[in-house]
Amino acid sequence: MHSYARAARRFGLLLPLLLLGTAPAAVIGPTAALAKDAPAAARSSVPWLYKGSDVPVDPEWTFGTLPSGLRYAVRHNGVPPGQVSIRIRIDxxxxxxxxxxxxxxHLLEHLSFRESKYLKEGEAIPTWQRLGATFGSDTNAETTPTGTTYKLDLPNATPATLDETFKLLSGMITAPIFTAHGVKTEVPIVLAEMRERGGPAQRVAEATRALYFQGQPLANRTPIGKVETLEAATDASVRAFHDRWYRPENTVIVVAGDVDAAVLEAQVKKWFGDWRGVGKFVPTPSFGAPAAPKGSDPANPVGDAAVLVEPDLPRIVNYAILRPWHQVNDTIAYNRGLMLDQMAQALINRRLEARARAGGSFLSAQVNQEDVSRSADATFVSVTPLGEDWQAALRDTRAVIADALARPATQEEIDRELAEFDVAFAVPVETRDTLAGSKLADDIIRAVDIRETVASPETVLKVFRDMRAEFTPAAVLAHTRALFSGTVTRPVLVTPKASDATPASLRQALLAPVKADGSSRLAAKAISFKDLPPIGPAGTVTAAAPTGLLQIESVTLSNGVKALLWNNDAEPGRIMVKVRFGNGYGAIRPEDATYVSLGNAALVSSGLGTLGQEELDRISTGRKLGFNFAVDDDAFEFTADTRPADLEDQLYLFAAKLAMPRWDANPVVRAKAAARLQYESYVSSPQSVLQRDLDYLIHGQDPRYKTPTPxxxxxxxxxxxxxxxxPILASGPIEVDLFGDFKREDAIAALEKTFGALKPRPAATSARFAPPFPAPVTRPVVLAHHGDSNQxxxxxxxxxxxxxxxxRESRQLEILAxxxxxxxFDRMREKLGASYAPQVQSDWPLDRETGGYIAAAGQLTPQAVPAFFSAADEIAADLVANPPTADELSRITEPLKQLISRAATGNGFWLYQLEGAAVQPSRLGEVRSILDDYSRTTPEAMQALAARYLVGQRSWRLEVLPEKLVTARAGIPGQPAASN
Structure with missing residues (x-):
């Protein structure tokens, strides 16, 4: 029962999956057999996705199977209006x-886009753009260890464009054209993608995967492949792979969109109905199973260990408890077991987080169970030490786990997590009408990949609530013990120092006995908002008037707080809340700039009133409450998604943070430790160096944009x-924006009680904030990285x-960009194969008068950097000298028009566009022209913009090169990494 049943994995561990180089979408095995005791009539009527399952069929989907064996699922969905989302998965x-x-x-995925029955070479991207789809977002594909999925979100679907789309996709899947020229052209692009993924993190991923899955194909099979096999590829060898696996029997087509399901079903039959496989059907090969080392202790079968020395990566200890993967029937009973597994993980992860918050030996630690690529059922444990003592961090993590294995949780602890589960499953029911067709289609594809079913939100909630009595301490203990039992356990230590450990000492650390530590078990005492002190005497609304835009209302409270309210039913059950206050970056003195990044990490968790971080978690239990914080150019922002029942309490949290902030020290200490650890890895690749330094450099070295050093x-x-x-929390104007499903009278009452109760605020202090664009350079600024020499x-x-x-000019510049x-993209990727995904972007800061730019960037080999600069200069010069063609321009404006039209159906779009308009009403008028500004222009207008801004002598340049090359160029040992 995919998607919602797994949504309760709130503390899921992402890192092991990233290290394995696998996608979360690829995890379980072959389709379950139909239950033998089911009546014949029932077996024949059960949709293919639900064979062997007693999970109620989601009635909104229409399932079918063609005579060729191709399976499909289609449904009508009107979110966003006019869009049709198509997914084609090859097993x-x-x-x-x-x-x-x-x-x-993966190479075949690329070649399918290059040339096919109905698309000549190089026509795919322009064709999709003419249909309004953006390549890379609306049009994309992905290859995992277990499947390849082609994705298209077609905006503004008409009968003609829908038919044309299915025609083009059918040609790509059933009849791609393989030529020696095509393979020769595409292989360098794949190799560029491989190169850009390289570096220390990739080496760790490959070594970890090889250890965890030793003896199995997954150990050395990654979608990106190997240089030698890719360079040896021919059109004949790729065709042989296509003919063997691209068959109707291995194909699932899923379509969800704003078109009648019968029409979608007819399109599948029309364009794929006569497809037949080439040659005999080939069954999927075995992916093997993890095996214990000979002579290992069955009670604690620790296998081989690996110590990976990477000087530029922080320490981390991972280990996997591996079990053979087995096919299961996706029944309600099976899903009840999954929920008990999730409960076991949630309890441990909450205790580990409590231990870390209290100043333990690790910065963070998590456990997570996953079925990985039909190769293993695994429980992963990941530990990030706070300092150099990885042994203590591992020991303390294992001690918390040992306590969970030794004695059951209390029913009070379980009930706390059950409240969290309940809201996780109830919210999709409340907001089901907001689910986009693309999300629904992706859910079916993931269910197919992991060989599960899908269920309606109501079904998932019912399954959960019907089994609440089964969440007993004894049952959770049994599932906890099963999660930490396995065929073999394999540990990996990533460390910057070779002297830290050997494989033998790492293995021994995992074998060493630990004393169960229950000190981080948390009492489940409930905290109620009713017990919290009021912000102050409630205020009143002193002014309320329509803005003249949509049905948005502008409100002023008696203390000067302003608000924008838009109650609408565009997204039932959801309310988006944004609070803007103060002056943003302009309120931070340059000498205090280091506290910007610490504020992003620790301001919320430092608490409010009587609530520390643990109390904030507890008071939010079973509620849909959020608390995100960000610093913008002109304001600080709190944001959250909530629901009608929780709106008043959401507003209380935000207002209380301003009225009665708390200043717990541990979150700041922890944020500092995390920032120090992260800083060590910033030199590991060109991308990470840019992440560290680019904002600072391109904003004229304004210290507020600098990544602080240790x-x-x-x-x-x-x-x-x-x-x-x-003082930042206590001063400056406040604007509260509420967009979504609420009753006006409820929102007004909640605002008066919370933000209306704040004391009048003094004006915020403001430092000089006008970060300039850097001065032009005759030679590029050079930064050094420690990654691979070909990056x-x-x-x-x-x-x-x-x-x-x-x-308006800022929007027109987006078209030019x-x-x-x-x-x-055409020059560096398609013609030269020098960069996988070069990008150009325009940044025009609306809330300050300086610092805007158009930037072109790419990841390359060091040898290709001069070619990149030449290409960028030539393109800029041509845009200045010659207007674009009308067709070239329409391939930009049509996707932008469709993108805006789709986005405008959701509250998030309007909230982003109108933020600050309660304080500055002039912003309301700016949004009226947005569609026109982004979708209407002329070739001559683009040429004029290029002439105004793409002036060569005004450009600023940057290159990030391997440190050895930078030093060699300088000719001086120890030359600094950066220079002008």
């Missing part, structure tokens, strides 16, 4: 490859944190402008 990924075919499944972090204190943030990155940027007076992007 063949990298685990279906032979030794000489490694990388072919030395700078060391100077910060909890007291300094409070000194910087306390580099380059950027060229031209200054533009800023400010709300130029909002996309024109530039298409040409750079």
């Amino acid at each position: 063949a990924g990298s685990l279906n490859e032979t030794d000489s075919e490694q990388g072919f499944a 030395a700078e972090l060391e100077k910060t204190t909890p007291e300094g944190f409070r000194r910087v943030w306390e 580099a990155a380059a950027m060229v940027a031209w200054p533009t402008g800023g400010g709300r007076a130029g909002i 996309q024109l530039f992007n298409n040409r750079l």
Whole structure:
């Protein structure tokens, strides 16, 4: 029972899956056999996805199977209006490859887009753009170890465009054209993708996967493949792979969109009905099973260990408890077992988090169970030590787990997690009408991949609530013990120092006995909002008037707080809340800049009133409450998604943070530790160097955009944190924006009781904030990385402008940037194969007058950096000299038009566009022209913009090169990594 049943994995561990190089979508095995005792009539009427399952069929889907064996599922869905989402999954990924075919499944995905029955070479991207779909977001594909999925979200679907789309997709899947030229052209693009993924993190991923799955194909089968097999690929060898696996029997087509299901079903039959496989059907190969080492202790079968030395990565200890994967029937009883497994994990992860918050030896630790690529049923444990003592961190994590294995949880602890589960399953019921067709289609594809079913939100909630009595301490203990029992356990230590450990000492650390530690078990005492002190005497509404835009209302409270209210039913059961206050970056003095990043990490968790981080978690139990914080150019922001029943309490949390902030020290200490650990990894690749330095450099080295160094972090204190943030929370204007499903009278009452009760606020202090674009350079600024020697990155940027007076120009510049992007993509990827995904973007800050730019960037080899700069300069010069063609321009404006039209059906779009409009009503008018500004222009207007801004002598350039190359160029040992 896919999707919702697994939604309760709130503490899911992402890292092991990233290390394995697998996608979360690929996890379980062959289709379950139909229950033998089911009546014949029932067997014949059960949709193919539900064979062997007693999970109620979701009636909104229409399922079918063609005579060829191709399976499909279609449904009507009107979110967003006019869109149709199509997914075509081939049950063949990298685990279906032979030794000489490694990388072919992914290469074939690329070649299917290059040329096919109805698409000539190079026509795919322009064709989808003319249909209004953006390549890379609306049109995409992915290959995992167990499958390949082609994705298309077709906007503004008409009978003609829908038919044309199915025609084109059928040609890509059933009749791709393989030529020697096509293979020769596409292989360098795949190799560029492989290169851009490389570096220390990729080495760790490959070594971890090889250890965990030793003796199994997954150990050395990744979708990206190997250089030698890709370079040896021919049109004949790729065709052989296609003919073997691209067959109707291995294909599932899923379509959900704003078209009658019968029409969608007819399209599937029309364009795929006569497809037949080539040759005999080939069964899926065995993916093996984990095996225990000979002579190991059956009670504690610890196998081989690996110590991976990467000087630029922080320490982390991972281990996997591996069991053979087995096919299961996706029954209600099976899903009840999954929910008990999830309960066991949630209890342990909450205790581990409590231990870390209290100042334990680890920064973070988590456990997570996953079925991985039909290869293993695994429980992963991941530990990030707080310092160098990884042994203590591992020991303390194991001690918490040992306690969970030794004695049952209390019913009070379980009930706390049950409340969290309940809200996780209830919210989809309340918001089911907001689910996009793309999400629904993806859910079916994932269910097919993991060989499960899908269920309606109501079914999932009922299954959960019907089994609540089964969540007993004894049952949870039994499932906990099963999760930590297995065929073999294999540990990995990633460390910057070879002296930290050996495989033998790591293995011994995992074998060493530990004393169960129950100190982090948390009392389940409930906290009620009714017990919290009021913000103050309730305020009143002193002004309320329509804005003249949609049905949005502007409200002013008696203390000066302003609000925008838009109660609508576009997204039933959901309310988006945004609170803007103060002056944003402008309120932070440059000398206090280090506290910006610490504020992002620790301001919320430092607490409010009588509530620390644990109490905030507890008071939110069973509620849909959020608390996100961000710093913008002109304001600080709290944001959350909530529901009508929780709106007042959501507003209380935000208002109380401003009225009665708390200043717990541990969150600041923990944020500092996390920032120090992360800083160590910033030199590991060109991408991470850019993540560290680009914002700082392109904003004229304004310190508020700088990633603080460990030395700078060391100077910060909890007291300094409070000194910087306390006056920020207490001053400056406040705007509250509520967009969504609420009753006006309820929202007004909640606002008066919370934000209306705040004391009048003094004006916020403001530092000088006008970060300039960097001065032009004659030679690129050079940064160094410690990653692979074949990796580099380059950027060229031209200054533009800023400010709300130029909002139309900022939108037109987005069109120019996309024109530039298409040409750079064609030059660097399609023609040279030098960069997998070069990008061009326009950034025009609306809330300050300086610092805007158009930037072109790409990841390359060091040798290709000059070619990148030449290509960018030539494209810029041509855009200045010659207007684009009308067709080229329409391939930008039509997708932008469709993107805006789709986005405008949701509250998030309007909330983003109108933020700040209660304080600055002029912003309301700016949104009226947005569709026109992004979708209407002329070739001559684009040429004029290019002439105004793409001026070569004004450009700023940056390159990130291997450190050895930077040093060699300088000719001086120890040359600094960055220079102008």
